[in-house]
Amino acid sequence: MSDRYIAGVPCWIDLTPPDVDAAMAFYGGLFGWEFEERTPPSAPVRYAYARLEGETVAAIGSGEGEPAAWNSYVWVDDADAAVARAKSAGGEVVAAPVDLGPDGGVGRTATVRDAEGALLGLWQPRENRGAERVNAHGSLNFNDLHTRDSAAAGAFYGAVFGWDVIGVGDGQMWALPAYGDFLEQRNPGNRERQAEMGAPARFDEVVAALSPIPEDDADTATHWGVTFAVDDADAVVARASELGAEVVQGPVDLPWVRAAVIRDPQGAVFTASQFVPPA
Incomplete structure (x- = not known):
């Protein structure tokens, strides 16, 4: 493959x-x-x-x-x-x-x-060609830059990787122009399927998310976060709690997903995201 x-x-x-x-x-x-x-x-x-x-x-x-x-x-x-x-x-x-x-x-x-x-x-x-399973329960779904300066971030990542900042709904995401064509070749019909589900323009080019840190949040440092796909966000939150994790936020309903932020027993934070198709 x-x-x-x-x-x-x-x-x-x-x-x-x-x-x-x-x-x-x-x-x-x-x-x-x-x-x-x-x-x-x-x-x-x-x-x-x-x-x-x-x-x-x-x-x-x-x-x-x-x-x-x-x-x-x-x-x-x-x-x-x-x-x-x-x-x-x-x-x-x-x-x-x-x-x-x-x-x-x-x-x-x-x-x-x-x-x-x-x-x-x-x-x-070389040998390691990246994660072999993504976007399925228990695997990587998204990477998200939490930043206080979206303009500076856009300039930096644009210069390093060729990323563009695009608006998606009320938020912002990183898009790589060549990625949409790559996905279409790898998975023919990808663009059409996304459009049928109501995905915005250039969504097929999205490689990561961009989340501004609120001005009144003095404690959160700029960082890259990870999101795991899950089949049931509420069940994952319950299980994480049983295993000693802290639920930082949620689960909450957002456009397209039901998500929760979890801090594992050693302090690493991640998001668990359940895809919820539009009605």
Whole structure:
């Protein structure tokens, strides 16, 4: 099968908690993930793929003393060139490009901080071609930049990835012009099906969301968040609570979805989103 992603599309997420085993127990209990250790027992850190029915959905790896957080990665053709673009656009290189796996065969990655402070990973794929399962229960559904300066964010990500900011309903999203054509070739009729459901113009090009942080919210830092698709948001909230998580918000009904924000037992925040087709 052809790749699911092209350059400029978020393709991978991982969690970096203080306690890998506890994180595995929580997300395994919540979503039914099974784990494949990718590092040898003698390695100083751990990294494990999370799978659903054999398909990769995410990874969990050892934290480096920082608070637990979900990290997003964007597919790039050349990690070094993407880092150079990020620096030119006012970003900071947090982790320089490095090859992963034996002989660098898994991929090449880097981490940058955007002009406002949000961390984002870059992924130049080799063996790992990104998450194999998305938009299904327990898998990645969306990545969302929470920002205080939408204009500055638009300039930065436009320069690095070629993204445009577009209006979708009352909100804003990131669009990659080439993505719509790619999806149409990969899944013929995609545009027509979206139009029949009432999707706005250019929705087929959307790669991520853009969420302004309210001016009266002094506590939230600029960051990239992750959303998981779920079949039943209320059931997931109940199960997360049983497993020791905190429900930060919801579930609430929004256009097209019923969603809740959850903080896992080690402090990493994510959104659970149930698709609700329009009546």
